[in-house]
Amino acid sequence: MSMLLWPNGTPNALGEELEDKPTLVPYLVEGREPTAAVIVCPGGGYARRANHEGEPVAQWLNSLGISAFVVHYRVAPYRHPNPLMDAQRAIRTVRSRASEWNIDPNRVGILGFSAGGHVAGAAGTHYDGGRPDAEDLIERESSRPDLLVLCYAVISFVTYAHRGSLNNLLGESPDPSLVELMSHELQVTEDTPPTFLWHTADDASVPVENSLLFASALSRNRVPFELHVFESGRHGLGLAAEQHGVRAWTDVCAAWLQQRGF
DSSP states (O other): OOEESSTTOOTTOOOSSGGGSOEEEEEOOOOSSOEEEEEEEOOSTTTOOOGGGTHHHHHHHHHTTOEEEEEEOOOTTOOTTHHHHHHHHHHHHHHHTHHHHTEEEEEEEEEEETHHHHHHHHHHHSOOOOOTTOSSGGGGSOOOOSOEEEESOOOOSSSSOOHHHHHHHHOSSOOHHHHHHTOGGGTOOTTSOOEEEEEETTOSSSOTHHHHHHHHHHHHTTOOEEEEEESOOOTTOTTOTTSTTGGGHHHHHHHHHHHTTO
């Protein structure tokens, strides 16, 4: 069941095609008690969204007793701030329908891979408490995620940048101040949500330094985090079920999510 994030019209829409209408796909867990929820952002360099980083990940989260939502955020030719707006809207939507979906509104996280990790990281460093007077009830909800899971994520556009993601999101010659604003390691504060990160040391597409930079910023600001760097593995592994060693990320992440009350 796919639902429009903006049923009354998408802001900044360039047309009326499917790609102009970001959606949210729920994967709900049934139970007596309200569940935690995690919004999933597939990667794809802000040019596409990788299927193997969407539904299979939602199903894995379901196996942990966590409701999941795959967000089909806008990609090129859409640029900043549209992908971030879509992620924020997804978080607000889940909170606004928490009672209907049997979700605890105080346990809503976001998870992303590669450029989807940049979307998730943006949601965790650029958020607000909602607008209490908004006519749209969804916009009254907070967009701050309660935790982040960043998988071989694009973090920095200042150093070790993934050029494709940078160009697709900000353009070929972006304003330096915008580059800094969207370099998440420079935006961490004491209020940044607890974060789980994993990467492979020999990632040839998105250098491992991206995760190291974010972890270092979290450490400086005393934000709880867990970081796992695996020695070897190509970029874009997703659940990494076929990759000996790296596939352990799902187990250690599950343990961390449990520790965080998810």
